[in-house]
Amino acid sequence: MATTARSRTRPRGGLDPARADIHRDWLRQMLLIRRFEEKAGEAYSLGKIGGFCHLYIGQEAVAVGSLAALGPDDYITCSYREHGHALARGIGARRVMAELFGKAAGTSKGKGGSMHLFDASLGFLGGHGIVGGHIPLSTGMAFAAKYRDTEQVAVCYFGEAAVNNGAFHEALNMAALWKLPAIYLCENNRYGMGTALERASAIYDISERASSYDMANEVVDGQDVLIMHAAMERAVQRARSDKVPTLLEVRTYRFMGHSMSDPIHGHYRTKEEVEDQRKRDPISVWSQRLIAEGLTDEAAVKALDQELSGFATAAGAGRIPAATANEVHMKLSHLLVPLNYTRGTRWRRDLSVPAPPLTALAVAAELDRYPPSALPFAQTHLKRGLNQVVAALEEARERVAAALPA
Numbered sequence: 144m145a146t147t148a149r150s151r152t153r154p155r156g157g158l159d160p161a162r163a164d165i166h167r168d169w170l171r172q173m174l175l176i177r178r179f180e181e182k183a184g185e186a187y188s189l190g191k192i193g194g195f196c197h198l199y200i201g202q203e204a205v206a207v208g209s210l211a212a213l214g215p216d217d218y219i220t221c222s223y224r225e226h227g228h229a230l231a232r233g234i235g236a237r238r239v240m241a242e243l244f245g246k247a248a249g250t251s252k253g254k255g256g257s258m259h260l261f262d263a264s265l266g267f268l269g270g271h272g273i274v275g276g277h278i279p280l281s282t283g284m285a286f287a288a289k290y291r292d293t294e295q296v297a298v299c300y301f302g303e304a305a306v307n308n309g310a311f312h313e314a315l316n317m318a319a320l321w322k323l324p325a326i327y328l329c330e331n332n333r334y335g336m337g338t339a340l341e342r343a344s345a346i347y348d349i350s351e352r353a354s355s356y357d358m359a360n361e362v363v364d365g366q367d368v369l370i371m372h373a374a375m376e377r378a379v380q381r382a383r384s385d386k387v388p389t390l391l392e393v394r395t396y397r398f399m400g401h402s403m404s405d406p407i408h409g410h411y412r413t414k415e416e417v418e419d420q421r422k423r424d425p426i427s428v429w430s431q432r433l434i435a436e437g438l439t440d441e442a443a444v445k446a447l448d449q450e451l452s453g454f455a456t457a458a459g460a461g462r463i464p465a466a467t468a469n470e471v472h473m474k475l476s477h478l479l480v481p482l483n484y485t486r487g488t489r490w491r492r493d494l495s496v497p498a499p500p501l502t503a504l505a506v507a508a509e510l511d512r513y514p515p516s517a518l519p520f521a522q523t524h525l526k527r528g529l530n531q532v533v534a535a536l537e538e539a540r541e542r543v544a545a546a547l548p549a
């Protein structure tokens with residue numbers, strides 16, 4: 144019979160003074176993630192970050208506590224809400240921010256964006272946008288570790304909305320059957336977009352799903368970094384030494400909207416609920432604990448916070464290296480390709496070419512994203528591109544006019 148545990152209560156006794164540096168570092172990491180994401184949110188609102196952007200604010204203790212229990216060779220896969228995991232795994236804040244900004248200096252050369260952070264050298268294998276889609280991928284990594292007889296563990300982070308997806312069940316069944324060194328870490332923040340867990344799931348305790356596969360499982364308080372870390376250490380031990388998988392149901396809460404395009408609260412949850420949950424902000428929970436045990440004090444926490452806010456700001460737009468020529472070219476191609484595409488297609492399609500003033504507006508908006516040093520290059524290319532678009536439009540109009548009955 145697999146292990147089932149509830150690790151919601153705080154381990155007894157004080158913090159180990161020999162681990163004081165590690166404990167202070169967890170606070171540092173959580174604060175970095177928080178300030179980084181606030182900066183990213185600000186940049187997104189200013190239109191400097193494109194695509195989707197899902198903030199992790201409120202859930203920091205989960206990534207920090209759990210990743211601290213892993214070794215450098217272990218594999219990690221995440222959903223799209225993965226800025227915190229990437230930072231906690233050691234991908235530099237500048238590289239992560241550069242990816243958000245679509246810069247070549249980013250983890251995926253600026254082509255993946257917020258949802259596709261990746262660094263194979265750190266075993267950080269994404270950033271995945273399809274809910275639950277990465278659970279079988281992670282299971283494959285656990286299988287690879289077993290097949291090659293390494294000591295590696297594969298950890299998969301996903302939200303609670305993924306557990307009603309077929310891929311979750313197929314993967315957990317395989318992992319239990321084949322005794323794979325896998326950890327399935329479900330970050331139960333209670334909502335999948337605007338749908339509460341109880342509205343979408345026949346059972347409320349996600350950990351119970353593991354019993355279908357006779358898999359070890361625990362319910363973990365994700366707002367307490369120490370509890371999170373201890374539960375993860377047990378799961379890692381099971382995977383590495385006992386060679387069996389674990390399902391961790393980590394109870395947490397997101398303080399922001401589902402993505403940057405969503406309100407913090409709305410029809411699906413009340414302002415009061417969010418405020419109530421904020422009382423267990425993982426950063427305050429941990430800083431208060433460190434202060435209570437004499438491992439830090441208010442002034443030191445404040446100074447650390449200021450330092451990290453400054454660092455997050457520096458990682459933001461202003462100090463990211465100027466766009467390279469290739470980067471500018473790629474961006475412009477993306478902008479112009481759909482317009483040029485219409486040239487080679489049937490004349491009817493040419494009618495859908497945006498009117499030049501709109502194109503000019505899009506170009507102006509695009510130019511606005513480049514640092515001044517890259518502007519001359521961008522302008523030359525845009526001018527050439529625009530001339531082509533205008534010529535194509537003229538050509539299309541003539542063909543349309545010729546095809547219409549007199």
Ligand SMILES: Cc1ncc(C[n+]2csc(CCOP(=O)(O)OP(=O)(O)O)c2C)c(N)n1
Nearest residue numbers: 224272273274302303304305332334335336
């Ligand atoms: C297969 C699939 N279905 C639907 C979506 C749209 N979608 C994006 S995020 C999301 C909610 C996922 O919630 P959860 O798994 O709880 O993660 P959280 O956003 O709370 O971190 C949905 C339904 C998707 N990306 N993939």
Ligand SMILES: [Mg+2]
Nearest residue numbers: 302303334335
């Ligand atoms: Mg969720």
